[in-house]
Each structure stands twice: as structure tokens, then as C-alpha cells.
Amino acid sequence: MTDRPTIAPDAPAVIEARDLKTHFQGHTGLINAMLGLKPPTARALDGVDLRIREREIVGLVGESGCGKSTLGMSLVRMYQPTGGQILYRGDEITKAVGRQLKDYRRQAQIIFQDPYSSLNPRLTIGQVIEEPLIIHGIGNAAERREKVIKAMELVRIPAADNIDRYPSDLSGGQRQRIAIARALVLEPKFIVADEPVSMLDVSIQASVLELLDELSRDLGLAVLYISHDIATVGYICNHVAVMYLGRIVEEGKAEDVLTRPLHPYTQRLMAAIPRMDPGEATERVELRGDVPSPLAVPPGCRFSSRCPYTTPLCEAVEPDLSDQPSGQRVRCHIHDDRAARAHPELTPPRPGLVTETADAGILVETLDHA
Amino acid sequence: MAASTPPRAGTRPASAATLAQLAELNQRLAWKPAARLQVEGLSIGYSTLRGRFHAVEDISFEVPAGTNLGLVGESGCGKSTVIKALMGLQPANTSVSGRALLDGQDILGLDDRGLRDIRWNSISLITQSAMNSLDPVYTIGDQIAEAIRAHERVSRATAWARAEEMFALVGLPAGRLYEFPHMFSGGMRQRAVIAMALALNAGMLLADEPTTALDPIMQSQIMTRIRGIHAHMRRSMILVTHDIAVVAETCENTVVMYAGKMAESGPTADVLERPLHPYTMGLQNAFPRLPVPGAPRQPLISIPGVVPNLLLPPPGCRFASRCPFATDLCRTTAPPVVRHGAQVATCHHTDRSEEFRAAAARPETWRNMRGAA
Ligand SMILES: Nc1ncnc2c1ncn2[C@@H]1O[C@H](COP(=O)(O)OP(=O)(O)OP(=O)(O)O)[C@@H](O)[C@H]1O
Ligand SMILES: Nc1ncnc2c1ncn2[C@@H]1O[C@H](COP(=O)(O)OP(=O)(O)O)[C@@H](O)[C@H]1O
Ligand code: SF4
Ligand code: SF4
Ligand SMILES: [Mg+2]
Ligand SMILES: [Mg+2]
Numbered sequence: 001m002t003d004r005p006t007i008a009p010d011a012p013a014v015i016e017a018r019d020l021k022t023h024f025q026g027h028t029g030l031i032n033a034m035l036g037l038k039p040p041t042a043r044a045l046d047g048v049d050l051r052i053r054e055r056e057i058v059g060l061v062g063e064s065g066c067g068k069s070t071l072g073m074s075l076v077r078m079y080q081p082t083g084g085q086i087l088y089r090g091d092e093i094t095k096a097v098g099r100q101l102k103d104y105r106r107q108a109q110i111i112f113q114d115p116y117s118s119l120n121p122r123l124t125i126g127q128v129i130e131e132p133l134i135i136h137g138i139g140n141a142a143e144r145r146e147k148v149i150k151a152m153e154l155v156r157i158p159a160a161d162n163i164d165r166y167p168s169d170l171s172g173g174q175r176q177r178i179a180i181a182r183a184l185v186l187e188p189k190f191i192v193a194d195e196p197v198s199m200l201d202v203s204i205q206a207s208v209l210e211l212l213d214e215l216s217r218d219l220g221l222a223v224l225y226i227s228h229d230i231a232t233v234g235y236i237c238n239h240v241a242v243m244y245l246g247r248i249v250e251e252g253k254a255e256d257v258l259t260r261p262l263h264p265y266t267q268r269l270m271a272a273i274p275r276m277d278p279g280e281a282t283e284r285v286e287l288r289g290d291v292p293s294p295l296a297v298p299p300g301c302r303f304s305s306r307c308p309y310t311t312p313l314c315e316a317v318e319p320d321l322s323d324q325p326s327g328q329r330v331r332c333h334i335h336d337d338r339a340a341r342a343h344p345e346l347t348p349p350r351p352g353l354v355t356e357t358a359d360a361g362i363l364v365e366t367l368d369h370a
Numbered sequence: 371m372a373a374s375t376p377p378r379a380g381t382r383p384a385s386a387a388t389l390a391q392l393a394e395l396n397q398r399l400a401w402k403p404a405a406r407l408q409v410e411g412l413s414i415g416y417s418t419l420r421g422r423f424h425a426v427e428d429i430s431f432e433v434p435a436g437t438n439l440g441l442v443g444e445s446g447c448g449k450s451t452v453i454k455a456l457m458g459l460q461p462a463n464t465s466v467s468g469r470a471l472l473d474g475q476d477i478l479g480l481d482d483r484g485l486r487d488i489r490w491n492s493i494s495l496i497t498q499s500a501m502n503s504l505d506p507v508y509t510i511g512d513q514i515a516e517a518i519r520a521h522e523r524v525s526r527a528t529a530w531a532r533a534e535e536m537f538a539l540v541g542l543p544a545g546r547l548y549e550f551p552h553m554f555s556g557g558m559r560q561r562a563v564i565a566m567a568l569a570l571n572a573g574m575l576l577a578d579e580p581t582t583a584l585d586p587i588m589q590s591q592i593m594t595r596i597r598g599i600h601a602h603m604r605r606s607m608i609l610v611t612h613d614i615a616v617v618a619e620t621c622e623n624t625v626v627m628y629a630g631k632m633a634e635s636g637p638t639a640d641v642l643e644r645p646l647h648p649y650t651m652g653l654q655n656a657f658p659r660l661p662v663p664g665a666p667r668q669p670l671i672s673i674p675g676v677v678p679n680l681l682l683p684p685p686g687c688r689f690a691s692r693c694p695f696a697t698d699l700c701r702t703t704a705p706p707v708v709r710h711g712a713q714v715a716t717c718h719h720t721d722r723s724e725e726f727r728a729a730a731a732r733p734e735t736w737r738n739m740r741g742a743a
Contacts (some may be wrong), residue, residue, distance in 0.1 A: 064585040094692045171676045203442040206672035219650035228585045231658035235670050259663040272590035287587050
């Protein structure tokens with residue numbers, strides 16, 4: 001698993017999201033109902049643009065609850081988006097139903113985090129992998145078996161020894177490979193891998209990541225790789241997108257985003273990752289508090305409640321994604337003066353200038369009162 | 371669960387008497403010395419339906435007062451088993467032998483009373499699953515205050531005031547002490563457990579994967595707190611984790627466990643920079659690192675195979691089925707514990723470690739092992 005193949009910038013997208021939104025309707029409490037109030041809406045995914053091309057692995061990172069899984073589930077149409085578009089090879093499938101939806105679901109598969117509960121324990125491994133073929137009415141028994149064996153070969157689990165065993169006989173890493181085989185048996189063109197290795201030991205997660213990498217090269221798969229473990233993203237992704245509260249705040253080549261992050265949020269996310277130099281605990285600027293609730297998305301920049309550089313402009317106007325000379329795209333007024341020029345009366349943020357608005361407890365915490 | 375929402379009040383104003391008692395309590399707790407822990411020949415056997423087996427076999431290490439020790443290894447290799455035995459939390463029918471001297475006192479054979487005396491007070495625990503260490507039917511504040519009052523003769527108001535201070539320390543608003551555990555998010559619960567574990571300023575803190583499964587920001591917040599508090603108050607700690615970068619940042623010494631045995635131990639810098647044991651080398655390779663600007667991507671190398679079944683441990687070295695350097699000797703004879711300076715490793719071939727380290731950095735070395743296991 002070394003450098004990823006380069007993807008031509010004009011290569012056609014396998015999957016594309018345009019201003020994609022998935023809002024969840026909360027429950028109407030009794031009091032709200034009596035007052036005639038509408039139930040609150042969780043804006044879990046709130047306007048995302050993303051393209052993934054053949055042989056490309058796009059990493060998606062961000063704190064818990066920022067909407068990564070919602071994006072993954074929406075792209076494979078396990079959630080119904082409430083706005084925007086999903087294009088599969090140029091065809092719009094956002095509202096596809098019936099036959100068209102079923103066809104799409106064959107092409108777009110998702111792998112989940114937990115290799116221990118995602119496989120039906122009562123089915124043999126062969127049956128687990130065969131199940132999607134049956135659901136989609138593909139082939140006769142002999143043809144299906146052949147496809148199952150081929151899928152097992154792809155994930156390097158010898159079929160002869162394992163096809164009649166049960167998932168409980170396998171290690172976590174092997175089970176996760178079975179889950180991948182199950183996704184591959186339909187010969188999809190797009191896979192969402194939602195934290196596929198976070199329940200696995202480091203000693204075996206490398207083999208699963210390596211497998212994803214090889215499959216995307218060999219089968220030309222487009223992959224969305226969702227992970228908390230940002231270091232793993234650096235190994236297998238061409239492109240990285242950073243999400244915050246339902247939107248992408250920075251995206252670009254994996255190397256650029258991970259080593260030279262521009263958005264204040266990405267910078268803090270990267271600083272949070274422990275480094276390997278013994279005894280060198282870096283003095284970290286701590287990011288305080290939690291991601292605001294998607295039920296109450298702040299006006300202006302979504303990161304303004306936690307950003308050290310926040311100014312009145314940030315609190316009033318949400319920045320757009322802007323193209324940077326380095327090739328990244330960033331959603332921050334520091335890197336884009338269009339909003340500042342449109343609103344000269346509002347103070348814009350400046351690089352490295354920690355503001356008083358922000359100072360209220362966001363910055364370095366001393367533990368003197370311990 | 372309680373039907374009504376508990377008051378979301380902020381801090382109750384403390385009386386002058388409470389404040390005076392709190393100052394006295396804080397001072398008393400601050401004077402507690404850091405503890406020293408010496409573990410010698412610790413073996414732990416579980417009995418299961420399929421038979422008895424040793425989950426931990428003959429482990430020895432020392433945590434000098436005021437230092438942190440990292441305990442690393444794959445899941446199932448016995449890390450939590452060690453921690454539970456040190457807290458006297460092993461299930462019934464578990465055999466525990468060896469010694470664990472906490473400031474000279476053997477804590478392995480303690481009866482319930484003896485355990486009650488030391489728990490939270492001299493040795494405290496942050497577990498892998500915070501939810502299990504909190505009682506769902508009491509508010510978090512009540513649980514912390516009661517833990518304090520079980521060991522210190524102070525009023526309820528004083529104990530509560532101390533709990534408020536602990537909450538501030540872990541970055542939780544005092545008003546949330548009135549809430550029940552299920553009302554907290556995962557990260558907040560983990561912080562509440564840390565507040566509880568620190569409330570009596572125990573000399574020894576056991577932290578069993580305190581941040582596993584949390585997102586990086588939350589992990590960093592929690593580790594920064596634990597580290598800061600420990601450095602500031604000079605406590606001792608055993609930190610169980612599979613994140614060797616966290617160990618590198620936090621722990622002076624490291625113990626690497628494999629299949630119930632100690633594979634390697636020593637000063638963290640030595641163990642991570644010049645590992646003697648092939649398993650440590652494998653863990654190092656498999657650990658993902660952030661890219662370095664301009665440098666080519668390093669390969670990520672997995673260790674082939676799986677941890678052996680402890681019910682039927684292999685005769686020789688337990689790592690032999692996955693070790694690219696295994697010889698016939700390794701497969702038949704259990705390796706000795708070999709000391710190189712401050713570093714110790716259980717391997718027949720520690721004298722070849724330099725050669726192994728060079729070979730271990732190449733993916734082929736491990737890839738050729740495939741199918742062997
Ligand atoms: N079915 C649902 N109904 C209501 N709200 C939801 C639903 N699914 C997700 N949400 C909310 O949407 C937001 C985004 O959730 P999502 O699961 O996408 O986060 P995530 O980025 O995948 O987090 P994690 O890293 O913890 O997996 C969260 O606030 C979550 O509570
Ligand atoms: N209560 C128990 N009864 C029987 N076996 C157990 C029990 N707890 C753990 N084990 C076994 O002991 C071994 C070590 O487990 P554990 O200490 O939890 O490992 P780690 O914390 O390193 O992941 C494993 O094989 C595990 O299955
Ligand atoms: S500087 Fe302003 S626009 Fe940029 S991230 Fe911070 S709050 Fe948002
Ligand atoms: S004793 Fe042999 S098999 Fe075991 S770790 Fe050392 S070289 Fe490898
Ligand atoms: Mg998720
Ligand atoms: Mg454990």
C-alpha cells in the first residue's frame with residue numbers, strides 16, 4: 001500500500017453529490033403539538049458536494065455526530081435525502097424507486113464498523129455472501145456459488161476451508177473481510193466503508209485497509225472511506241473531505257489536507273492526533289466543547305462557536321467553499337475575502353489573530369487549579 | 371428511570387463551613403504521596419466451560435512512584451485481566467497467583483474490607499466502558515460524593531463541592547452533576563468516570579483504554595486532562611491502550627503483552643525505537659502514522675495470523691506461528707526472559723534484534739509468512 005494511482009481531474013465521477021441534504025424530523029412533543037409548533041429538524045447533512053471517480057478513495061473525517069454516516073447512508077440510498085441530488089454515472093438517482101432503485105443498490109454497497117454483529121450468526125459464511133445474490137435474483141445455485149467463491153478469493157479467505165464455517169469461527173479481521181466479500185459479490189462500482197477497521201486490532205487493520213486499496217485499483221471501485229482514525233486515511237485515500245456539522249469545511253489531496261490543513265477546524269483536528277515521538281507531548285490548543293446540535297445550527301460559520309479566530313463576520317455570514325492556490329477547497333473567511341468585501345461593516349477574521357469574542361474559555365486550559 | 375427531570379441548577383452557593391472543610395479536604399488529599407507498584411510473577415487463570423486456562427502468565431513489572439506505565443498488545447492478550455486483578459475485580463473462580471505490592475502491601479489477597487479500603491482511595495480505575503462503572507439509578511453527583519464520603523469524614527455538602535471541582539477539572543459544568551448517566555453522551559460519561567477516579571487523588575490510577583472508540587478530538591481532550599492532572603499532581607498510572615502513539619506521549623515505561631505473557635518491557639523510548647521482540651516490531655509497523663510532508667508514503671504492514679488459543683497454547687514461543695524469524699528452537703522451547711540494559715524481552719534471539727529490526731521494516735518479511743498461520 002504505497003502511493004495511490006493518480007486520478008485525472010477530468011475523469012468522470014462514478015458518484016456525485018450536489019448540495020445533498022438529509023434532514024431528520026424530530027418527534028413532536030405533546031406541548032409542542034398543543035402549541036401548534038413544528039417538531040425540530042435535525043440538519044444532519046446540510047448541503048454537501050462531493051465527487052468520487054473510478055479507482056478513487058475519498059476519506060471522510062470529522063468529529064462524532066458531524067454527519068459522516070448520514071452522508072454515507074444517503075449516498076447508497078439507505079436514507080432518503082431531503083434535498084439536493086445524487087448522480088450515479090451521470091444519472092440522477094436521488095428519488096429513484098422500484099426497479100431503478102434496486103438496480104442502483106446493486107451498484108452501491110456499504111460496509112459497517114462492527115464485524116461482530118453485522119453478519120447473521122445462523123448463516124454459514126457461504127450463505128452470508130450468497131444472500132445479496134438471492135435478494136437480487138441473480139443466477140442459479142451453481143452460478144451463485146461460483147460468484148461466492150470468487151468474492152472470497154478477492155478478500156483472501158480460502159473458500160474451500162471456510163465456505164461452510166460460521167462467522168463465529170472467524171477472527172474480527174476475517175469477519176470484516178467476509179463483510180467486504182458480501183458487498184463485492186454484487187460487483188458494485190461504489191462502496192461506502194463506514195469505519196471498517198475501527199473495531200479491529202492495529203495488527204490486522206492494515207490487512208483490511210490494504211484490501212480496500214487493492215480492490216479499488218483492481219476493480220476500479222470508487223470508495224468513500226469514513227474514519228475517526230485520520231492516520232489510516234493518509235494511507236489509502238487520494239482525496240480527503242473534512243466535515244463539520246453537516247457540511248464539508250475543507251477538502252483536497254490527502255497529503256495537503258493532512259499535512260498542511262488550512263481550515264481552523266482541520267488544524268485542530270490534526271493537532272489532536274498523538275504523534276509518535278516518545279516523550280514529546282505537544283502543547284495542544286484544545287478544542288473545547290462539543291459540536292453544536294444539528295437541531296440548532298448556528299447562523300454564520302458553523303465553527304464560529306469554537307473557533308479561536310471568530311469575529312462578527314463569522315457569526316453573521318456563512319463562508320462558501322473557496323478554491324485555494326494550493327489546490328484545497330476551504331470554507332473560511334480567512335481564506336476567502338468575498339464576504340468581507342460584501343459586508344465591510346463586519347470585522348473579518350485574520351490569520352493567527354485570536355479574538356476576544358473567541359477567547360472566552362476556548363484557548364489553552366491550565367490545570368493550575370487541580 | 372426517574373420520571374421528572376432533575377433540577378438543572380448551577381452551583382449551589384457553598385456555606386463558609388463547607389468551604390473551610392473543602393479546603394482542609396483538598397489539602398489532605400494533595401498530601402497523598404504517589405504510589406509505587408511492584409508486580410511479581412502475576413498469573414491469572416479463568417475457568418470456563420471449555421476448561422481452565424491462564425489468561426495471564428508470569429508477568430512482572432514495576433511502576434515507580436510518580437511515573438506512567440503503558441500496557442499494550444492486541445485484544446485478548448490479557449491487559450484488562452491484569453487490571454481487574456489489581457483492583458480485585460476478577461470474577462469468582464479465577465485463580466490469581468504472584469504478588470502485587472502497592473507501596474509494599476500485597477493487594478492481591480485482600481478480603482472485601484481490605485479492598486474497600488484501597489479502592490478509589492489508594493488505587494482507582496477508569497474502565498473501557500464507562501457506562502459499566504456508573505450506576506444508572508443514581509445521579510452522577512451522588513455517586514462521586516458517596517465515593518468521597520466512604521473514605522473521608524466530610525459533610526455531604528463538602529463532598530459535593532469536591533465533586534464540583536472534579537467536574538470543572540474534566541470540563542463538565544457543575545449543574546450536570548444532578549443528571550443520570552444515561553443523559554450523558556459517551557465522551558461526557560467517560561469524563562465523569564475520570565472525575566470519579568480522581569476525586570480522592572489516589573496514588574495509583576489504572577486507566578483501561580480510557581479513550582478507545584472516541585473521536586480524535588474527544589480522545590485528545592481526555593488524554594490531555596489525564597496527563598495534565600497526573601503530571602501536575604505527580605500520580606502514578608498504568609495506561610492500557612492499543613494506541614502506541616498515546617503511550618509514546620504519556621508513559622515513561624512500557625510493557626508489551628502477547629497471548630498472556632510479557633513479550634517486552636522497558637523505557638518507552640527504547641522499546642519503541644529499538645524493539646528487541648519481533649512482536650513489538652510488528653506492532654510498530656502496523657501502527658498508522660500521519661504522512662510527513664514531501665516524504666513517500668510508508669507501507670502499512672499487518673501481522674499475519676491470529677493470537678493462539680490460550681486453552682491450547684503452543685509448546686514453544688507463543689508468537690512463533692506469526693513470527694517471521696521463528697526457528698525450530700522457537701517452536702519447541704519456551705523462550706527465556708533476556709535483559710539488555712533497562713530493556714527486557716522474552717525471545718530466543720534478542721541478540722539478532724538489530725538484524726530483525728531492519729528486516730521487519732520490509733513488507734515482504736511479513737507477507738511471506740502468509741499461509742503459514
Ligand atoms: N435517524 C436519525 N434521526 C435523527 N437524527 C439522526 C438520525 N441519524 C443521525 N442523526 C443525527 O445526525 C447527526 C449526524 O449523525 P451521523 O451518524 O451521520 O454522525 P457521524 O459523523 O457518522 O458520527 P460518528 O463518528 O459518531 O459515527 C447526529 O447529530 C445524529 O444524532
Ligand atoms: N471473565 C472471563 N472468563 C473467562 N475468560 C475471560 C474472562 N475475561 C477475559 N477472558 C479471556 O482472557 C483473555 C484475556 O482477556 P482480556 O484481559 O480481556 O484481554 P485484553 O484486555 O488484553 O483485550 C481472553 O482470551 C479473554 O477471552
Ligand atoms: S475564522 Fe471565522 S469563518 Fe473561519 S473557521 Fe473560524 S469562525 Fe469560521
Ligand atoms: S522466540 Fe523465536 S518465534 Fe518467538 S519472538 Fe523470538 S524469534 Fe520469534
Ligand atoms: Mg458514524
Ligand atoms: Mg481489554
